[in-house]
Each structure stands twice: as C-alpha cells, then as structure tokens.
Amino acid sequence: MTHAPHKDYAGAKLGMWLFLFTEILLFGGLFVLYAVYLARYPHEFSTGGHQLNVVLGGTNTFLLVTSSLFAAMSLTAIQQNKRQLTLRLIGGTILCAAGFMVIKYIEWTAKFHHGIFPGSEHILTGPPGESVFFSLYFLSTGIHGLHVLIGATLLGVVARRVCIGTITATDFVMLENSVLYWHLVDLVWIFIFPLYYLML
Amino acid sequence: MRSADQGQLVTERSFWTDTGRRGIGAWIFSTDHKRIGLLYFYSVLTFFLVGVILGLLIRIELVAPGRTIMDAQTYNAVFTVHGVVMIFLFIIPGIPGSFGNMVMPIQIGAPDVSFPRLNLFSWWLYAIGTVLVLTSLFTGGGAPDTGWTFYVPFSARTTTNVSLALFGVFILGFSSILTGLNFVTTIHRMRAVGMTWSRIPLFTWSLYATAWVQILATPILGITLVLVIAERMLGTGLFDAARGGDPIMFQHLFWIYSHPAVYIMILPAMGIISDIIPVFSRKPIFGYKMIAFSSLAIAAAGSLVWGHHMFTSGMSDTAVLVFSFLTFIVAIPSAIKVFNWVSTLYRGSITLDPPMLFALSFILLFSIGGLTGLILGAAATDVHVHDTHFVVGHFHYVMFGGTGFAFFAAMHYWLPKFYGRMYRKRPAVIAWALMFVGFNVLYFSMKVLGMRGMPRRYYDYLPEFARLNLVATVGSWILAVGLVIMLVNLFRGLFWGEPFDGNPWGGATLEWSTSTPPPTLNFTTAPVVTHGPYDFTTVAYDSHNGNANERPQP
Numbered sequence: 001m002t003h004a005p006h007k008d009y010a011g012a013k014l015g016m017w018l019f020l021f022t023e024i025l026l027f028g029g030l031f032v033l034y035a036v037y038l039a040r041y042p043h044e045f046s047t048g049g050h051q052l053n054v055v056l057g058g059t060n061t062f063l064l065v066t067s068s069l070f071a072a073m074s075l076t077a078i079q080q081n082k083r084q085l086t087l088r089l090i091g092g093t094i095l096c097a098a099g100f101m102v103i104k105y106i107e108w109t110a111k112f113h114h115g116i117f118p119g120s121e122h123i124l125t126g127p128p129g130e131s132v133f134f135s136l137y138f139l140s141t142g143i144h145g146l147h148v149l150i151g152a153t154l155l156g157v158v159a160r161r162v163c164i165g166t167i168t169a170t171d172f173v174m175l176e177n178s179v180l181y182w183h184l185v186d187l188v189w190i191f192i193f194p195l196y197y198l199m200l
Numbered sequence: 201m202r203s204a205d206q207g208q209l210v211t212e213r214s215f216w217t218d219t220g221r222r223g224i225g226a227w228i229f230s231t232d233h234k235r236i237g238l239l240y241f242y243s244v245l246t247f248f249l250v251g252v253i254l255g256l257l258i259r260i261e262l263v264a265p266g267r268t269i270m271d272a273q274t275y276n277a278v279f280t281v282h283g284v285v286m287i288f289l290f291i292i293p294g295i296p297g298s299f300g301n302m303v304m305p306i307q308i309g310a311p312d313v314s315f316p317r318l319n320l321f322s323w324w325l326y327a328i329g330t331v332l333v334l335t336s337l338f339t340g341g342g343a344p345d346t347g348w349t350f351y352v353p354f355s356a357r358t359t360t361n362v363s364l365a366l367f368g369v370f371i372l373g374f375s376s377i378l379t380g381l382n383f384v385t386t387i388h389r390m391r392a393v394g395m396t397w398s399r400i401p402l403f404t405w406s407l408y409a410t411a412w413v414q415i416l417a418t419p420i421l422g423i424t425l426v427l428v429i430a431e432r433m434l435g436t437g438l439f440d441a442a443r444g445g446d447p448i449m450f451q452h453l454f455w456i457y458s459h460p461a462v463y464i465m466i467l468p469a470m471g472i473i474s475d476i477i478p479v480f481s482r483k484p485i486f487g488y489k490m491i492a493f494s495s496l497a498i499a500a501a502g503s504l505v506w507g508h509h510m511f512t513s514g515m516s517d518t519a520v521l522v523f524s525f526l527t528f529i530v531a532i533p534s535a536i537k538v539f540n541w542v543s544t545l546y547r548g549s550i551t552l553d554p555p556m557l558f559a560l561s562f563i564l565l566f567s568i569g570g571l572t573g574l575i576l577g578a579a580a581t582d583v584h585v586h587d588t589h590f591v592v593g594h595f596h597y598v599m600f601g602g603t604g605f606a607f608f609a610a611m612h613y614w615l616p617k618f619y620g621r622m623y624r625k626r627p628a629v630i631a632w633a634l635m636f637v638g639f640n641v642l643y644f645s646m647k648v649l650g651m652r653g654m655p656r657r658y659y660d661y662l663p664e665f666a667r668l669n670l671v672a673t674v675g676s677w678i679l680a681v682g683l684v685i686m687l688v689n690l691f692r693g694l695f696w697g698e699p700f701d702g703n704p705w706g707g708a709t710l711e712w713s714t715s716t717p718p719p720t721l722n723f724t725t726a727p728v729v730t731h732g733p734y735d736f737t738t739v740a741y742d743s744h745n746g747n748a749n750e751r752p753q754p
Contacts, residue, residue, distance in 0.1 A: 008314065008390075011385050011389035011390075012314075012315075014385050014389065015315060015318075015382070015385045018381045018415050021416065022377050022381075022415055022418070022419040023419070025417075025419035026419040026422055027423075028420070029419070029420050029423035029424060029427075029453055032452075032453070033438065036446070036449060037444075041444065118430075118434045118435050118436040118437065119434060119435030119437070124443070128442075128443050128445075129444050132437070132444040132445055135436035135438050136438065138436075139427070139438075143423075143426070
C-alpha cells in the first residue's frame with residue numbers, strides 16, 4: 001500500500017456486524033428447513049430428538065457459554081493493558097472450544113456406531129421423517145462445528161498478535177471483532193441446543 | 201492496460217504510474233480501488249464475451265429444427281454454462297465490482313474504500329471461484345447440464361461435474377458478500393465533509409441498496425448450494441421426496457436468494473442511468489429523493505417476491521396469490537424511476553452522445569422487459585407462458601437490455617475518465633444502433649415464440665417455430681457485429697484516442713472535479729462538498745468543444 005492504513009474502529013466494527021448478519025442468514029436457511037420439516041413430521045422429530053444425549057449436549061452448552069465469558073473478559077483485560085491475563089483468557093476460550101469439539105466427536109461417533117448417519121441402512125429403512133431429522137442434525141451441528149474451528153483459529157491468530165504486540169490496549173479492534181464472532185458461534189448453538197436436544 | 205510509451209499524458213500523480221510494485225503484481229496485489237475496479241472490469245468483460253459466444257452457439261443450434269452444430273447433451277451443457285457464466289461471472293459482480301469500485305469512492309469524496317485489503321481479497325475470491333467453475337467444465341463427468349438454476353432432483357442425480365461448479369459459485373457468493381459489506385461500510389464511514397445523505401450521487405445510492413441485498417440474500421444461496429453438495433456427496437436426502445425431503449424447499453431457498461439477485465444485477469444499472477440522464481439533459485434530476493428511496497424500496501420489496509418463480513410448482517393457492525400481489529408492488533418503485541428519468545428529459549437540453557443513447561435505450565428496453573415481467577407475475581398468465589421462450593425474452597430484456605446496456609453506457613461515460621483519452625463518437629453511435637436493432641430482433645422474436653408455446657431449453661422444436669427462430673438468430677448476428685464495433689472503437693479510443701483533460705460531459709459529481717486520470721488517493725486535497733450531485737449551475741459547459749470547467753463562484 002502506498003498510503004498509511006486507514007484506522008476507523010467504528011467502521012471496522014460495522015463491517016464485522018454486517019458479516020455476522022450473513023452468518024445468521026446462513027444458519028437461517030437451516031432453521032427454515034427445520035421449521036418446515038418439524039411441522040410435517042412432528043412425531044418422527046420427537047423420536048429423533050429423544051435419541052440425542054442431553055447430558056453431552058448440555059455439557060457442550062456449558063462449555064460454550066463459559067468460553068464466551070472468557071472471550072468477553074479477554075477484551076476487558078486488553079483494554080486494561082493486562083497482556084498476560086488477556087492471553088490466559090483467550091487460551092481458556094480456545095480450551096473450551098477444544099473440549100466442545102472433543103465432546104462433539106464422542107457424540108457423533110456414538111451415533112455412527114448405532115448406524116445413524118446420512119444414507120446409512122438404518123436411516124434408509126427407517127421412517128422418512130427420521131432421515132430428515134438426522135440429516136438436519138448432522139448438517140446443523142457439523143456446520144456449527146466448522147464455525148467453532150474457524151473461530152478458535154481466529155482467536156489463535158489474535159493471541160499471537162497480542163504476543164508480538166500488534167494488538168494493544170489502544171489498538172484492539174481485531175480482538176473485539178474476533179470476540180464478536182465467537183459470541184455469534186455461541187449464539188447459534190444456543191438455538192441449536194434447545195431445538196434439537198430439549199424441546200422435542 | 202497502458203504501456204509505458206503511451207504514458208506521456210499520465211501525470212505524476214495518476215493512479216496509473218503511482219505504485220510501489222512493478223508488472224502484473226502492481227495490479228493483482230494492488231489495494232487501490234481503481235485498479236481493483238479495472239481488474240474486475242476486464243475479468244467480467246472477458247466472461248461476458250465468453251457468455252456471448254456461448255449464446256451465439258445456442259442461437260446457431262436453434263436456427264433450424266433438428267441437429268445443426270451440436271448434439272443434445274452438448275446443447276444442455278452450453279445453455280447451462282451460458283447461464284452460469286453470464287449470471288455468476290458477469291452480471292452479479294459486473295457493475296458493483298467494476299464501476300462500483302472505480303467510481304463510488306470518488307463520488308463520495310473518499311481516498312479509498314473502508315477495507316482496501318478485503319476489497320482485493322474479494323477480487324481474489326472471484327478469481328478462485330471462476331477457476332473452479334471453469335475447471336468443472338472440463339473435468340469429472342463433463343460440464344454441468346442442469347441449467348444455471350441447479351434444480352433438484354436432477355442436480356442431485358446427474359453424473360456431470362455439478363458439485364465443483366456449485367462450490368465455485370459458493371466462493372463467488374462469498375466475494376459478492378465481501379464487496380457488499382465493504383460498500384455499506386464505506387458509504388457510512390468515508391463520505392467527505394459536506395457529503396450528506398441527500399447529496400450522494402444516485403449511482404452510489406443504488407450501490408448502497410444493492411450492497412444490502414448482497415449481504416442479506418447471498419448467504420441463503422451459500423447454504424442452499426452446500427445442501428445440494430451434501431445431497432450429492434453424503435446422501436442427506438433433504439430434498440429427496442423418497443426420503444421425506446421436499447424438492448420444493450430447494451426452489452424456495454434458491455429463489456430467496458436468486459430473485460433478490462436480479463436486483464443486485466439491475467439496481468446499479470438504474471443508478472448509472474440516474475447519473476447519466478441529468479448530465480446529458482443539462483438539468484437536475486427530477487425527484488432525487490424518490491429515486492434514492494425507490495432503490496431501497498426495490499431492495500426491500502424485491503426480497504419478498506421469490507415465489508413468483510414457482511407458480512407452477514404446486515405450492516398453495518394462497519402463496520401464489522400473495523407472491524403475485526407482492527410482485528406487482530415491486531413495479532411501483534421501478535415505475536417511479538422510469539417516470540423520473542422521463543421527467544428529467546422533459547424540456548432538458550439533450551445531447552445525444554453515446555452514453556446518453558445507451559441510457560435512453562435502457563429506459564425503453566427495461567420498460568418492455570419490466571412490463572412483460574408483470575405478465576409473468578400475474579399467476580393466470582404465467583401458467584400459460586411459464587418455462588417458454590417468453591421468459592427467456594423477458595429476462596434478456598431486463599438483464600441485457602437493462603443491465604447490459606447500462607454497463608455499455610457506463611463504459612462510454614466513465615472509462616475515458618480513467619484513461620484520459622476519448623473514443624470516436626460516430627462509430628460508437630453506429631455500434632449502438634446496430635446493437636439496439638439486433639437486440640430487439642433477437643429477443644422480441646423470442647417473446648413471440650414463447651407466446652406461441654415454444655418451451656425454453658429445448659434442443660429441437662416444431663416446424664411452425666422455424667421462421668421466428670431464424671429471425672432471432674439473424675438478430676443475434678446483428679447484435680454481435682454491433683458489439684464488436686463498439687468494443688474495437690472504445691478500446692482504440694481509450695488506448696490511442698484523443699487525449700483530454702477534465703470534464704468531457706460536464707458532470708457535476710465529484711469524480712469529474714479531480715484530475716484525469718485520477719491520482720492514487722483520488723484527490724490532492726480532501727474535497728468539501730457544497731452542492732448536490734446534479735447542480736449544473738456550478739459547471740460551465742461548452743457542448744461545442746466538449747470541455748467543462750469549474751465556473752468561478754460569484
């Protein structure tokens with residue numbers, strides 16, 4: 001670039017919020033399908049929902065909400081110029097994310113052992129509504145899991161930048177935007193969890 | 201691109217010379233919005249020409265009943281690729297990516313967009329998506345043959361290389377989202393001192409409305425394409441009726457994006473027309489606020505009408521009624537624009553320069569396209585002409601006669617500003633006349649064919665359709681000849697034409713107040729805006745020598 005980078009915090013945050021809208025609409029497509037198919041197959045959705053493990057799902061919810069707390073605290077920490085604390089809190093967020101993914105792995109593997117995955121014999125011979133339910137379940141949690149990985153990677157990059165000093169108490173908009181993204185990842189799960197695990 | 205020996209005109213400060221890098225790297229890694237705009241311009245123009253050639257091939261195949269030059273499977277691939285290339289590689293990124301990038305920041309008096317690196321990244325995503333789409337044509341099971349709409353169940357079952365094409369389009373969608381996000385932020389945050397919301401040029405207003413559609417609609421396409429890929433790769437069955445899914449849900453999700461997408465295509469075109477008409481009428485635009493508002497109204501109402509693509513799909517009569525009603529609502533803001541343009545012309549001092557001719561033909565062609573759109577929006581008549589050549593004629597009138605002609609108008613209006621050289625006007629007018637005639641011969645024949653019952657996308661047809669198909673094909677050749685003359689004349693002018701300085705059309709928007717070609721940061725001193733974008737009292741303009749100067753303030 002031939003000119004000094006343009007610094008506009010409000011602009012950077014506006015851009016991030018617009019991006020978060022796009023993420024909400026992306027998941028919105030899946031929620032629309034959920035609503036339509038729930039109306040069509042209420043009984044099969046209920047049967048499917050009862051096969052999900054509420055304890056594992058609840059643990060994951062707890063992990064993600066905690067990670068969001070850590071992320072929010074890391075922002076306050078950098079504003080107060082406490083670098084070590086910021087790094088620890090980001091580390092805590094990433095650890096929670098890792099825990100979430102491990103539990104997700106355990107959950108999915110258990111389902112696969114029971115022959116529940118898209119296109120499996122068990123699903124193909126079962127009622128059509130259950131096939132729809134589990135396809136939606138795997139797609140929603142899968143795409144959400146992908147977002148957890150992206151968010152955690154982003155926070156890793158941010159942590160490195162805090163280390164080398166390009167994110168500081170006066171220049172922290174990248175941390176703030178990453179934390180916003182992380183809250184969105186959390187928020188999407190806050191909707192997925194009751195829709196699939198609790199209310200059916 | 202300009203080589204060194206033609207650069208004697210380029211001032212030290214011009215964006216053509218002022219750069220740290222050399223060679224191609226100075227372009228493909230540049231974060232200057234004007235360079236990115238030109239990258240987009242040449243990319244989309246290339247794919248426009250690819251699409252034109254494919255379209256001409258379709259017309260040659262249809263010149264007579266039976267096989268002419270290709271077999272049926274090739275024909276399926278050719279019309280699919282024609283659609284995918286024209287829609288996703290040309291017309292959606294077209295105007296926002298090229299002229300939006302080049303002109304918008306200058307129009308609001310900004311040195312660049314809010315996120316210059318993100319801007320470059322979105323061009324790179326466009327390039328990557330393009331490579332993926334093109335790769336899908338030549339690898340795997342052959343070029344996609346689903347039509348650009350990728351309808352299930354066929355798209356979930358065909359053995360052609362649909363998945364890769366879908367992934368390419370997904371990436372292109374990402375690029376479109378980032379451009380939209382960048383533009384909304386830029387227009388909110390980067391306006392010059394005095395550039396109030398009611399002084400923003402209407403082209404920028406239209407880009408603002410477009411950007412919101414890009415942000416809010418494109419993610420739905422993204423998830424839909426991912427779902428079709430999952431359908432093909434994992435067998436999720438969400439759109440498979442045999443497994444409890446519903447193919448109609450695909451159509452809903454697809455059109456929730458793809459109908460608003462037509463406003464991504466047409467809104468910036470309307471913005472170009474709103475900027476050109478007052479300049480060549482030497483009159484302030486009639487109804488500035490209503491034109492700006494109608495862009496937002498079209499963006500909002502246009503997001504609620506997707507169901508009119510699905511009247512024959514078997515959805516409920518209530519849904520048909522509601523979607524038909526909402527479709528008619530969209531006609532209101534569109535008509536507001538048309539009436540305001542015509543009112544601007546009324547008692548104006550009209551100069552028929554090439555940009556103005558393209559803009560005037562836009563009004564006519566868009567009106568024909570828009571009114572035939574209402575025939576399709578009314579459920580009863582739609583059932584008669586659904587999936588016929590009437591639909592093909594309709595959307596070519598709005599997309600090519602509308603957006604295409606506006607794109608050509610913008611090329612003749614703004615490109616000389618960025619090259620500092622002028623093209624010859626007489627060949628441009630001849631080219632315009634040929635294209636206008638060829639266009640109407642081609643697409644009006646299609647409308648008549650559709651009314652008589654010729655279906656779209658069919659390889660063969662009944663003998664009674666032969667004569668009009670021949671007429672349409674001849675029209676496509678006239679159009680192509682005009683297009684070649686236009687491009688040759690324009691680029692000869694831009695590279696070797698008469699140099700000029702300043703303001704050849706007498707425009708009052710900010711891009712005409714900076715030097716020609718503009719400097720890297722657009723302005724040598726930050727502009728302070730004191731008047732509206734169509735206040736021509738501040739611009740002294742002599743239509744004989746075609747030079748306008750800033751009139752000294754009394």
